[in-house]
Amino acid sequence: MTMQLFDLCGADPQIRFSPYCWRAKMAIRHKGLTFETVPWRFTEKDRISDSGQGRVPVLIDGDRIVSDSWAIAEYLDETYPDRPLMKDEAAKASARFLQAWSNGVLFAPIRPIAVLPVYDLLGDPDRGYFRESREKMLGQKLEEHSSRDAVEAAYGDLAKTLRSLDAVLSDHAYLGGAEPYWGDYIVFGTLYWPYAVKADHKLPEGTPTAAWFDRLLALYDGYAGSAPRAA
Amino acid sequence: MTMQLFDLCGADPQIRFSPYCWRAKMAIRHKGLTFETVPWRFTEKDRISDSGQGRVPVLIDGDRIVSDSWAIAEYLDETYPDRPLMKDEAAKASARFLQAWSNGVLFAPIRPIAVLPVYDLLGDPDRGYFRESREKMLGQKLEEHSSRDAVEAAYGDLAKTLRSLDAVLSDHAYLGGAEPYWGDYIVFGTLYWPYAVKADHKLPEGTPTAAWFDRLLALYDGYAGSAPRAA
Numbered sequence A, B: 001m002t003m004q005l006f007d008l009c010g011a012d013p014q015i016r017f018s019p020y021c022w023r024a025k026m027a028i029r030h031k032g033l034t035f036e037t038v039p040w041r042f043t044e045k046d047r048i049s050d051s052g053q054g055r056v057p058v059l060i061d062g063d064r065i066v067s068d069s070w071a072i073a074e075y076l077d078e079t080y081p082d083r084p085l086m087k088d089e090a091a092k093a094s095a096r097f098l099q100a101w102s103n104g105v106l107f108a109p110i111r112p113i114a115v116l117p118v119y120d121l122l123g124d125p126d127r128g129y130f131r132e133s134r135e136k137m138l139g140q141k142l143e144e145h146s147s148r149d150a151v152e153a154a155y156g157d158l159a160k161t162l163r164s165l166d167a168v169l170s171d172h173a174y175l176g177g178a179e180p181y182w183g184d185y186i187v188f189g190t191l192y193w194p195y196a197v198k199a200d201h202k203l204p205e206g207t208p209t210a211a212w213f214d215r216l217l218a219l220y221d222g223y224a225g226s227a228p229r230a231a
Helices: A019-031 A045-051 A069-079 A089-121 A126-138 A148-161 A163-169 A182-197 A208-222 B019-031 B045-051 B069-079 B089-121 B126-138 B148-161 B163-169 B182-197 B208-222
Strands: A003-008 A035-040 A058-061 A064-067 B003-008 B035-040 B058-061 B064-067
Touching: A003 A019, A019 A035, A019 A069, A019 A182, A019 A208, A045 A064, A058 A069, A064 A069, A069 A182, A089 A126, A089 A148, A089 A182, A089 B089, A089 B163, A148 A163, A163 A208, A163 B089, A182 A208, B003 B019, B019 B035, B019 B069, B019 B182, B019 B208, B045 B064, B058 B069, B064 B069, B069 B182, B089 B126, B089 B148, B089 B182, B148 B163, B163 B208, B182 B208
Parallel strands: A003 A035, B003 B035
Antiparallel strands: A003 A058, A058 A064, B003 B058, B058 B064
């Protein structure tokens, strides 16, 4: 049976914006494996209850159910060793750093940019769920967190934060060097989030990171680049 | 002739605190090469003028003169390929990210902790040089930048910043995985700076990063751990 990935969507099931799901989807494409995505909404916890938790991505591969994008990458490397996502322990360690940096540092300026546009893409009852859970986490209203001033400041912070990537990508095609690896997909998924939900979102023009993002969009027959996003 | 490394020192020539020199020294020890350090002070630009610039580390290896810690690491790998600091392009890319992150992010909370203690370790005329150049760069007096409040806040920021390292080092002995690589020495050199100059400096106790720092101090017969530092 074809591998299935439960993938977060908005009111329109075509719009897929979860950074963690994009990490997982790029990992499966990296492996050259066939799979289908299953559109899933925030409040459909029952549909993924077999995974023992309530978030996507969830990968169904035969009788195996794997949740959490990092666990999915490790599962793929163990089960399908060709074209490794992490070729050795050194790659695992460096991807781990990129994950911690993405989740702890890079998300900070991206969140104000993406949070309100995500809300706008949702239908009911997801809107109520998203507003309540995110406002509790953020300690402020979505409209405050993504105010015009906050978004402007966030773009300034984002440009600064991306300099660490620019330093690598001015000398190398990918964070993995000559070839993309799991670390590339971790950062790409993170940056895909605002790209998917905000029609006028742009990375700083002319930077090595913007050129790298375009390269990732083009990989695997333009898989990520041709996916529908917010109009 | 034995390889020589010009190495920044304070009024006491035994006290060596430059983060960039520590990166280079650990790299030479990693290679198992014999070398001697030459104590050098900020204002002794004439003594390293053959390098075409005014900062250390400067490595003299026969008729080769190499400055800049990254260039030294690349030179060592090209000239002495055994025990590579960066075993492939992937390692180079991941070390580059750690360098950009260390120089751009990790130094921010470390600077207030170290700047005034460094000044206190200097003699004349280095004190005048250091105060003038650093106050221009920082846009404030050394005493303001390293005020008690600023240092307290910096330790809070440092603990948060180190979480990206903790995420890796809770699963791996080194940033390079099972073995240290150039990326380890980049971060170690950065964190050695406050360790060398401030007697009561401590990394957050019980963290994977603190344990890793101790492992680096112990490497190569305790080379870094046995070096004299501020009393």
